[in-house]
Amino acid sequence: xxxxxxxxxxxxxxxxxxxxxxxxxxxxxxxxxxxxxxxxxxxxxxxxxxxxxxxxxxxxxxxxxxxxxxxxxxxxxxxxxxxxxxxxxxxxxxxxxxxxxxxxxxxxxxxxxxxxxxxxxxxxxxxxxxxxxxxxxxxxxxxxxxxxxxxxxxxxxxxxxxxxxxxxxxxxxxxxxxxxxxxxxxxxxxxxxxxxxxx
Numbered sequence: 001x002x003x004x005x006x007x008x009x010x011x012x013x014x015x016x017x018x019x020x021x022x023x024x025x026x027x028x029x030x031x032x033x034x035x036x037x038x039x040x041x042x043x044x045x046x047x048x049x050x051x052x053x054x055x056x057x058x059x060x061x062x063x064x065x066x067x068x069x070x071x072x073x074x075x076x077x078x079x080x081x082x083x084x085x086x087x088x089x090x091x092x093x094x095x096x097x098x099x100x101x102x103x104x105x106x107x108x109x110x111x112x113x114x115x116x117x118x119x120x121x122x123x124x125x126x127x128x129x130x131x132x133x134x135x136x137x138x139x140x141x142x143x144x145x146x147x148x149x150x151x152x153x154x155x156x157x158x159x160x161x162x163x164x165x166x167x168x169x170x171x172x173x174x175x176x177x178x179x180x181x182x183x184x185x186x187x188x189x190x191x192x193x194x195x196x197x198x199x
Contacts, residue, residue: 023048023049023050026046036183038185038192040075040188040189046084047182049183058082058180061152062150062197063149063196064151064195064199065149065194068146074098076097076143077189079185080183081180081184082182083153084180085180091173091174093158093168099143100141108137109131111167112137114158114168116174135168141162155172
């Protein structure tokens with residue numbers, strides 16, 4: 001086993017993924033061994049997957065992965081970006097693990113989120129379309145452990161499953177129908193991923 005650290009760079013990786021990947025980091029560093037770990041830092045961060053055509057030119061299909069955040073209020077936003085045009089233009093599905101088992105219902109309803117950057121960030125969507133682009137996850141996962149995610153994209157429809165349960169179904173707000181895939185984290189958030197598959 002070996003580790004590789006990347007910051008604003010490109011690097012070929014083979015660690016535990018079967019096939020080489022090229023990762024491009026944006027506002028983060030990444031550690032690769034048996035999983036992908038992205039560090040915490042101010043602002044959002046991305047780790048684009050560059051090597052395989054499916055990662056660079058994804059249109060419709062299924063993205064599956066295991067993900068882990070943490071139960072720290074406002075410091076755990078983890079997910080996946082897709083249909084990426086550049087570092088600021090992409091759609092994403094992400095999770096707020098600190099809300100998964102919150103006592104307040106309103107917080108639980110903010111557990112999973114769709115965004116379309118840069119025009120439709122979460123604040124605008126919540127203000128103009130409350131409850132349409134985010135939802136509760138039932139049954140709620142443990143916020144400190146791994147959970148399994150499946151995202152089906154059939155432009156413009158996107159559906160999200162967590163641990164086998166459908167938790168969000170939205171119509172994409174962006175016009176781009178294909179693009180890059182990458183790991184995504186929010187402000188002051190680290191994250192872990194493994195078992196990524198794209199069909």
